[in-house]
Amino acid sequence: MLDRAPAEGASRDQATRRVRFRGAGFVPASSRFGGWIALALVIAIWQAAGTAGFVNPLFLPAPSAIVRAIYQLAISGALWQHVSASLLRIGIGWLLGTAAGVAVGFAIGLSRLARSVGITLISALFPIPKIALLPLLILWLGIGEEPKIATIALGVFFSTAISVYSGVDAVPRNLIRMAQSFNVPFATIVRKVIWPGALPAILAGFRITASVALLLVVSAEMIGAQYGIGAFVLQAGNLMQTDQLLAGVVILSVFGLAVGKVIGWLETRLLHWR
């Protein structure tokens, strides 16, 4: 059959044609500079609109005005005063919430008793907006740094606990069985198998808790603080100083980016094996 002579009218069938490529798309690869170029473009258009007078600077100050506001804040010393107050609250609150969340998350992931009690309590308390508890925390802990830090710690705690026990649950059981088959003690299994196995989920949880901490510090400072980025933004809004207000927003954005970079660096260092 392979050697048959071409039949009449078969010339069209004999002509070769290329198989159409159908495998394009669905592989989104971000370009290295694309994002920065897009951001620069948006800022340039925003600046041009402000300079040309298309936008009322009271409603939307030009980027140059925001940069100027940040500079003035920096040289006056107010920037550091507000940023340091917020950083201190975030730092202490995040550390306390993370330490407690990791401990409780591991307990839930490893102990039947802790799981039965812990999951019910966390499911009941997690959905409560933590900022709603600030007045109660002020009542309990007094006016000062404690209630703000406690609000942040609470917000961080629940998300951390959930990500940690989910991470522990996701550790492949075959690795734990393997370790048991070599009579590896419980503590070594936790340290050498469960901890590294749960680390990807824990670090992913850190990204979320960093955002939660930022959100809560701003909210708490807007409710009751003299210093801090949240207090500064609220004050600027009340005085219609929109350039100052947006300066505060830019600082928050830079802080969020910095935290993201730190967690990305940690992932590269600790999860290089993936």
Place this chain on the structure above:
Amino acid sequence: MDLIANHISHRFGDLAVLDDVSFTVSAGEVVAIVGPSGCGKSTLLSILGGLLQPSSGAPELRGQPPADSLNPLTFVFQDFALLPWATVEENVEFPLLHTQLSATQRRALVEDALRRTGLTEFRKTFPKQLSGGMRQRVGISRALAVKPAILLMDEPLSALDSQTRELLMEDFVRLLADGGMGAVYVTHNLEEAARLADRIVVLSRRPGRIREVVTVPMTRAERGETAAREKLLALQSQIWSLIRNEAIDAEREVQHA
């Protein structure tokens, strides 16, 4: 040291998986366990290795393991069970970390195990960088590092391609050749069972009962010879005839599950 399956039965809820399985693996002996899909081969191995509590009966040991054995019953897993965040040598050293051995002694054992499995030059490699066959070599190396008396191998070649299977089978034959180490080898591959085992325990369809224990009528050294091939093929046919009908039933059962 002998390993004894003493009237082992097991159920998962209402599902009876094993029914009164008894046999003995003598020191240095290699026993293969074959049977239709779902007959409880891997469950039996987990019970023998102390990773699963049987519903009734018990796995037992008779005699003492070699003095230098750090883990007399040691598994080689089908899915390798390697720590993905650890290098080859860290994986091999892992079961030694909690022992009383000094760092120098541990290093010597790791070194020896890596050499015996041809992994010395891959010591700093991570599992994801290795092929399936090399990953299983790491699993074998880890098992050798603790100097087991009996290896418990749960379909160790089933996740590998045929060429790699052949190469690793040659490794198993070599490692078990001196009779210093026994093995229980769970497999669905009759050729592997016939090449490696001294005796083959044939299980019935679920709940797995012992249908027959077949003794391979030649030494492991003789099986490499050309003249032995026909005998081994005849043995495989004999075992296949024992399980063929039940394997068909088991396959249909799985498909309808």
